[in-house]
Amino acid sequence: MLVLKFGGTSVGSVEAIGKLVAILGDACRPSDGLPVRKIRVVVVSALSGMTDALIGVVKAAAEGGSAPGEPSIAASIKAMEDRHRKISHAFLSGEARQAADAAIKTAFVKLNRTLDGIGILRELSQRTLDYVMSFGERLSAELLARIVSAAGIPAEYLDARPLILTDSNYGAARYRAEETYTRIRAYLKKHTALQIATGFIASDAEGHTTTLGRGGSDFSAAIFGAAIGAKTVEIWTDVDGILTADPKLVPGAFRIKSLSYHEAMELSHFGAKVLHPPTVRPALEKGIPILIKNTFNPQGEGTLISDKAIPGDFPIRGISSLGKVTLVRVQGSGMVGVAGFSSRLFGALARQKISVILITQASSEYSICFAVAPQDGQAAAQAIREEFDREILNKEIEPPAVENDLAIIAVVGANMQHTSGVSGKVFHSLGRSGVNVVAIAQGSSEINISAVIGAQDVTKALNAVHEAFFRAEVRSVNLFLLGIGLIGGTLLDQIVNHHEILADEYLIRIKVVGIANSKRMIFNPKGLIPKKLKPLLGGGDPAAASAGTEILPLDLPEFIRRMKSLNMPNMAFCDCTASADVAALYAEILQANIPIVTPNKRANSGALAYYKTLRGLSRNRGVPYLYETTVGAGLPVISTLRDLALSGDRVRRIEAVLSGTLSFIFNNYDGSKPFSALVREAKAKGYTEPDPRDDLNAMDAARKVLILARECGMSLEFAAVDIEPLLPPSCFKADGVEAFFTELEKSDGDFERRRLAAAAEGKSLRYVAVIEEGSARISLRAESPGSPFLSLVDSDNIVVITTDRYIKLPMVIKGPGAGAQVTAGGVFADIVRTARTLV
Numbered sequence: 064m065l066v067l068k069f070g071g072t073s074v075g076s077v078e079a080i081g082k083l084v085a086i087l088g089d090a091c092r093p094s095d096g097l098p099v100r101k102i103r104v105v106v107v108s109a110l111s112g113m114t115d116a117l118i119g120v121v122k123a124a125a126e127g128g129s130a131p132g133e134p135s136i137a138a139s140i141k142a143m144e145d146r147h148r149k150i151s152h153a154f155l156s157g158e159a160r161q162a163a164d165a166a167i168k169t170a171f172v173k174l175n176r177t178l179d180g181i182g183i184l185r186e187l188s189q190r191t192l193d194y195v196m197s198f199g200e201r202l203s204a205e206l207l208a209r210i211v212s213a214a215g216i217p218a219e220y221l222d223a224r225p226l227i228l229t230d231s232n233y234g235a236a237r238y239r240a241e242e243t244y245t246r247i248r249a250y251l252k253k254h255t256a257l258q259i260a261t262g263f264i265a266s267d268a269e270g271h272t273t274t275l276g277r278g279g280s281d282f283s284a285a286i287f288g289a290a291i292g293a294k295t296v297e298i299w300t301d302v303d304g305i306l307t308a309d310p311k312l313v314p315g316a317f318r319i320k321s322l323s324y325h326e327a328m329e330l331s332h333f334g335a336k337v338l339h340p341p342t343v344r345p346a347l348e349k350g351i352p353i354l355i356k357n358t359f360n361p362q363g364e365g366t367l368i369s370d371k372a373i374p375g376d377f378p379i380r381g382i383s384s385l386g387k388v389t390l391v392r393v394q395g396s397g398m399v400g401v402a403g404f405s406s407r408l409f410g411a412l413a414r415q416k417i418s419v420i421l422i423t424q425a426s427s428e429y430s431i432c433f434a435v436a437p438q439d440g441q442a443a444a445q446a447i448r449e450e451f452d453r454e455i456l457n458k459e460i461e462p463p464a465v466e467n468d469l470a471i472i473a474v475v476g477a478n479m480q481h482t483s484g485v486s487g488k489v490f491h492s493l494g495r496s497g498v499n500v501v502a503i504a505q506g507s508s509e510i511n512i513s514a515v516i517g518a519q520d521v522t523k524a525l526n527a528v529h530e531a532f533f534r535a536e537v538r539s540v541n542l543f544l545l546g547i548g549l550i551g552g553t554l555l556d557q558i559v560n561h562h563e564i565l566a567d568e569y570l571i572r573i574k575v576v577g578i579a580n581s582k583r584m585i586f587n588p589k590g591l592i593p594k595k596l597k598p599l600l601g602g603g604d605p606a607a608a609s610a611g612t613e614i615l616p617l618d619l620p621e622f623i624r625r626m627k628s629l630n631m632p633n634m635a636f637c638d639c640t641a642s643a644d645v646a647a648l649y650a651e652i653l654q655a656n657i658p659i660v661t662p663n664k665r666a667n668s669g670a671l672a673y674y675k676t677l678r679g680l681s682r683n684r685g686v687p688y689l690y691e692t693t694v695g696a697g698l699p700v701i702s703t704l705r706d707l708a709l710s711g712d713r714v715r716r717i718e719a720v721l722s723g724t725l726s727f728i729f730n731n732y733d734g735s736k737p738f739s740a741l742v743r744e745a746k747a748k749g750y751t752e753p754d755p756r757d758d759l760n761a762m763d764a765a766r767k768v769l770i771l772a773r774e775c776g777m778s779l780e781f782a783a784v785d786i787e788p789l790l791p792p793s794c795f796k797a798d799g800v801e802a803f804f805t806e807l808e809k810s811d812g813d814f815e816r817r818r819l820a821a822a823a824e825g826k827s828l829r830y831v832a833v834i835e836e837g838s839a840r841i842s843l844r845a846e847s848p849g850s851p852f853l854s855l856v857d858s859d860n861i862v863v864i865t866t867d868r869y870i871k872l873p874m875v876i877k878g879p880g881a882g883a884q885v886t887a888g889g890v891f892a893d894i895v896r897t898a899r900t901l902v
Contacts, residue, residue: 065090066293066437067108067286069261072301073358075111077153077527082219082358083207084154084214086299087257089100089361092825101525103220103251103291105260107207107623109199110150116143121195126186136178140332144171147202154210157473163209167202170659175200177653189233193264200261200280217569222256226250227265227286228274236265236273238286238343244829246602247290260287278339285353289345296346297354298338300612303328304355304366305337307381308398312522313529317365319380321373325822326380326475327353329511333383333473370479371664372477378485379476384521388420388465389440390502393447394430397459411450417443420514421471423504432502434515440465444642469501470518473511474528480509489514494533494634498524519630529630537570538898541631543577543657544639546623547600548660551580551639553887559593561891571898576634577626584622587612588629629656635687635897637890638663651686653680662692662886668766671780674773689893694721694767695860695880697889703876704774706865715774716835716865722769723757723858723881725789725830738814739807750858750881761830761841769833769864772839785840789830821845827853851875858882863897 067087073079074641078712090102101260109117120139129136144167145164151163172797173215178810201222226246247742251258262280266320267271275282281298288296305327308316316772322330331338337355346353349785398404405424408431412419421434435443444463455461479485486505489512502515516524530539536556544551558573558728565571574590580600589611599607605614615621636652637660638645650673653659669675681688693702713804718724727750736744742759747752751758765784772779791810797803821828826845829852833840846852853864860880865873879885 064101064103064291064293065295065297066104066284066291067297068104068280069108069279069299069301069358069592070301071108071111071113071477073299074107074109077150079358080150080154080207080210083299084216085212086358086361086467087211087216088214091362098383098387102257103293104258104260104284104287105207105218106223106260106280107200107204108262108280109203110146113199113203114145114196114694116198117199118192120178121181121187121192121260125185127182127185140171140175140178143656144168147206151206151209155213157644159213161208165783166205166209170198170202176340186454190231190271193233193274196274197261197264197272199820200263205261205434206685208258211257211259216257216261216329218257219254220253221250221260223261223273223283223287224264224266227275227283227416229265229267229275231267231269231273233271235275236267237277238265238275238282240286241263243286244290247287247770270537276339276341278336278342281342282345284340285345285351285415288351289349292349293351295352295354297356298342299356299358300337301357301359301387303357304379305368306523307533308351308383308529309336312384313382313437313525314829315526315529315534316743319375319535320364320365321375322366322368322380323372323477324368324370325510326372326477327368329473329475330381330383333385333471333475333511333513337364337366338368345608358481375476376475377532378478378770380477380478382525382528382532383473383475384525385420385471385473387437387513387518388434388469388471388523389437389443390432390434390469391440391443391447392430392464392466393451393460394464395454395458395460396429397454397457400429401428407450408447411446412443415442415446415521419444421502421504421515423502428784434469434471434502437467440467441794442708466501468518469515470521471513471514471515472521472524472528472609475511477510479512486512487526488531491528492632493524495529496523497684499528499688502808504647514599523632525749530632535612536571539572539574539631539633540898541574541576541634542637542894542895543622543626543634544575544637545645546639546642547578547580548639549883550886550890551637551731554637554639554890555593555596557887557891562593565895569895571895573894576629576631577622580619580621582617583614584617585612586613586625586629588631613617619644619648623651624655626652633898634658635660635894637661637894641665641891643669649677649688650680653677653686656684656686658687658689658897660687660689660890660897662690662890664690664763664766664770667693667770668781671773671778689896690770691893692886692889694770695862695876695878696723696882697885697892698860698876698880700771702775703864703874704771707864707868708776710870712866714864714866715870716833717771717775717862718852718865719768719771719832719834720829720831720852720855721862721880722758722761722830723879724755724859725761725764726767726880727854728825730857730859731831732818734815734818734822737808737811739804739811742807743804756790756795756803756805759789760787760795764832765829766839768834768839768841771832772834775834775835776840777834779837779839785838785842787840788843789843817843829853829855849890851877 071081071086120136123136155163198596208218209219228239228242262283267273284296306316310316324343328343331340354365354367357363357364374638417439419433424431442466447463474489498516498520500514501792504513575593577586578596583600601893635658643665649666691701727745742755747757769784794806826847829846830843858881861877863873863875
């Protein structure tokens, strides 16, 4: 025999009820040689939303009427009645419809009388509230019994209140097992037809209506199943079973095939909404499997809960959460070694009927904290103050501390037992995503690790832990990209062209979530389509954007605020601007535990204190701050310096050509062309900024020199970099680019004289940076044959590093030091590096 339960969404519409009837019909009629399933009881909830609607009208009646702007009580009652009548008319006709409509009318007449009485008294007790809520299940069960019978399946309406006996704890009554089972068996012995029974409701010894708590229809089904020794209790809902996490919060959640009773109880206790926590207990006691199925996908396998759960492929089964809890903490030296302290503490809470969700205590016995529902936080603190008033007065313990706006995530799985590394992976994933853990609890059974975290971090925490365990081979980055100029635009193209290879071959997924240029910013938490972004940022038709996309005018502080508020796991911020305003926000971003990738030199070449702040935040919080491309574009200069330092080597001297523009000019300055002509050629080839003075003033090269010096441990400010000017002051004072070139031509003779002087010694001019003995300088100098600086071609950069180990033959890093492709490629590599770091 089977007991089936259908929840509110399974009876909430004409379409859903049609599927319910089809499921019962398929089960009760032989088909294709399959045996008929013996369904003894079908337990149903109220129509979806009905219980909340009933609570709304009864509270409005107690307060003398609906709140301003809300529908009137009469209008709400009419909407409920019309909804039931609509379902009746969709399935019934003739006398059956008339009888159903009469029953619906009678029920609402009784409901109205009850509300009138409440309105007169202006009083609402929990007992009365239970009675009013019972109308939802009674209406749906009676109506469904008529519909099922009309479909050719003999069925009777069963009001479960006389059968399920409880105590008088209205709102969350506890059932009396043996008396209830005896009543159910006796009743079913006399009534052999299929019973369509009310879920959620019961009665106490005085016959007053009680309820089993929210989700109590599951509990009702388990009680019926235990009473008759059912083969299986089937819970039919609107999802394919119990999933590894809440799919509304974790898009990658998937169905769990099999669970043990204890795993199911842990998951449901900590927020898995598919199953009501007490449901498991009657089934566990009787050894009855529970099968979770989807009304809207009846062919799906569902999730089977039993004492013979099939071992899973992962160390955990799933992750659930309680979105709102309050933590109460008691601490003090007067607790240490005092027998009976915990008994007094939790006894005081029990007397106030405060349920404790989670408990954790320090091994020193100096502190103990516990989680309760938010509405119980202050009552718990008051109960503790009253119980321990003497100890608090004598300062043996501190007054209880109450912390609100918290949540609990629970990682559950029997495979965790005796499996090392599970806790480490849980807290590593949380830490990497910047989730602060307030308290931790793990039972001795080792099937649950619970962590109390900030309520605002629940979604991020669930996704981070879920990915760490169920998609450990896949590494992801939720990217926020600022700046779509030459480098940013090229980076976007590289993401478009390479994302499939990254995903398929390297299992790294980069999802662009936010992007901005100088005019617009675009967001979509589900991910933007990279190839559509340039047209959208350029003012293209917003209709081309994917669903859920927001396109807004650029507001830099708002961009950062939205990025932080999305609070996603594995985020990364990429700054492809040259803006000092953006760089000034890096500390705020790192404090939000969001990694930064940038080719922007402004932050690291600005104030020394700010540079140290950023490095400190990255180190102390474990948040990647990657800026390889600030020096040498895609050349591995900064990472090499860090590797040398980590391995114990000491940098003695760095010599470098760090400007692609100046490298091109002096690599080709052989006397065949005037110096000014080479500058014009460099501008024509795109090697310079639109105004070449922005390159020839050597400020960009000086910033790179300063960054390298700081990476070597030197505490230098920008003013300490000694820069030999290449151009006379008149060039910088010229009004406009052409006027600049006119002035530059006047200096061609000076440059030629310096070139000839060097050539007379067999040397060539190069503009070289030198970092050594705590100082940094850039100057134009003559290089002898055999110098590594004479091996450069075109716009190449070169960095020559002399260390304790590389003293006879310095390390040389050489290659393209400028260009959109190589710089964007280096930025791309750093973004990928955050994915590896975050896992």
